[in-house]
Amino acid sequence: xxxxxxxxxxxxxxSALFGxxxxxALQLLxxxxxxxxxxxxxxxxxxxxxxxxxxxxxxxxxxxKVIEACHKYYNVPKxxxxxxxxxxWKEDFEHAFPEQAEGAYVxxxxxxxxxxxxxxxxxxxxxxxxCPTKATFKRxxxxxxxxxxxxxxxxxxMAGCPYGSRSFNWGDxxxxxxxxxxxxxxxxxxxxxxxxxRTKGVVEKCIFCYEKVDKGELPVCVETxxxxxxxxxxxxxxxxxxxxxxxxxxxxxxxxxxxxxGTGPNIFYLI
Amino acid sequence: xxYDGAKILTGLIIGVLFFIFPFLYDAGKPYKKPEPKLTEKxxxxxECVLSKQFMRTWHMQLLDEWRNDVVRKGIHYYRPREIAxxxxxxxxxxxxxxxxxxxxxRIYVPKSDKVYYMSLQNTCLDCHSNKKEFCxxxxxxxxxxxxCWNCHIAPEEK
Numbered sequence: 562x563x564x565x566x567x568x569x570x571x572x573x574x575x576s577a578l579f580g581x582x583x584x585x586a587l588q589l590l591x592x593x594x595x596x597x598x599x600x601x602x603x604x605x606x607x608x609x610x611x612x613x614x615x616x617x618x619x620x621x622x623x624x625x626k627v628i629e630a631c632h633k634y635y636n637v638p639k640x641x642x643x644x645x646x647x648x649x650w651k652e653d654f655e656h657a658f659p660e661q662a663e664g665a666y667v668x669x670x671x672x673x674x675x676x677x678x679x680x681x682x683x684x685x686x687x688x689x690x691x692c693p694t695k696a697t698f699k700r701x702x703x704x705x706x707x708x709x710x711x712x713x714x715x716x717x718x719m720a721g722c723p724y725g726s727r728s729f730n731w732g733d734x735x736x737x738x739x740x741x742x743x744x745x746x747x748x749x750x751x752x753x754x755x756x757x758x759r760t761k762g763v764v765e766k767c768i769f770c771y772e773k774v775d776k777g778e779l780p781v782c783v784e785t786x787x788x789x790x791x792x793x794x795x796x797x798x799x800x801x802x803x804x805x806x807x808x809x810x811x812x813x814x815x816x817x818x819x820x821x822x823g824t825g826p827n828i829f830y831l832i
Numbered sequence: 833x834x835y836d837g838a839k840i841l842t843g844l845i846i847g848v849l850f851f852i853f854p855f856l857y858d859a860g861k862p863y864k865k866p867e868p869k870l871t872e873k874x875x876x877x878x879e880c881v882l883s884k885q886f887m888r889t890w891h892m893q894l895l896d897e898w899r900n901d902v903v904r905k906g907i908h909y910y911r912p913r914e915i916a917x918x919x920x921x922x923x924x925x926x927x928x929x930x931x932x933x934x935x936x937x938r939i940y941v942p943k944s945d946k947v948y949y950m951s952l953q954n955t956c957l958d959c960h961s962n963k964k965e966f967c968x969x970x971x972x973x974x975x976x977x978x979x980c981w982n983c984h985i986a987p988e989e990k
Binding site: 698700701702706708709710733751754755756757758759760771772775776 | 899903904906908953954979982983984985
């Protein structure tokens, strides 16, 4: 006697269930590690540009000058409110390092500090992993670069970045030339005729002055800061043990923003 | 017998006139060829990055290549003469690039060994600082609206 329809369906159903279950069981119980995170994008790097900021040497005045220099060089307009654009900005300890500040009784000196925040040019940048068009990517030398030609404005990278380093162009930045109130804030926009502006619907952020770095020059912020106070911003290859930045880090205690997240930030704050 | 003949005919005439208006509008006007003008600086330079014919047909592909080189690969200098030499040596590379070599058989070898810093805003527009008389001439004629200028700052013109 053959199987009837009802029995046949039972067998099929059970074997399907068993098949699927067995596969996941094998995956779970098989020796080896479960992957909670993916290893960094580039494994063997020779250069990773990084920056250390000596908090003992910087003050509000210096930081304001640095911010202005950067934003002028890259045509980042001043737009107040939620549509603000920023590549580098100031924040106090509590907001720059929320997990350290929580319930910590920090010294008065630290409490008064203003930290310059910018893109951390992470070892394992979440923005690059979520970008659907690879408009943002990690260069061989570790700079997290942006290709504005490719950006479609989906803002996944802004959701992915734990540092808030990315700004979205809600409108054409050139509107500051026409709008009366914005014109007052940005009288000479575009400030650098040699660099493009961005356009509506594009995300922007610090690009570590890749063009200057490629020429062997220092980023604008480092240049400006060191003109005012020597040794306040230190730029260098973090993978080279003889570099200036590594020498400083051997001597001084430094904080990085949210290192527990595993992004491998490369901006160091010397306390 | 056509009911409401007068109304229908007027409607038809208006409709036909509406559709052929563009042709009527331009009728009798002489055909105007776009005439891109060179600046003194461009004239003095004598040659562009590649041949005139190549640049006329393929400048957009070259600019696309440049932007990929600069932004994605971090290469900043363009050496047309070296590339031409390499291409002559490397048959495979030549075949790959053939699709955008204007006459398909010959590679243009620039007269000078000049090396160019790849930048639309700072290199191309440095020579061709007359965007309205140079770029816009053909772009407007062909009805193409490249969005380069949404971000890249065009030179100031009188």
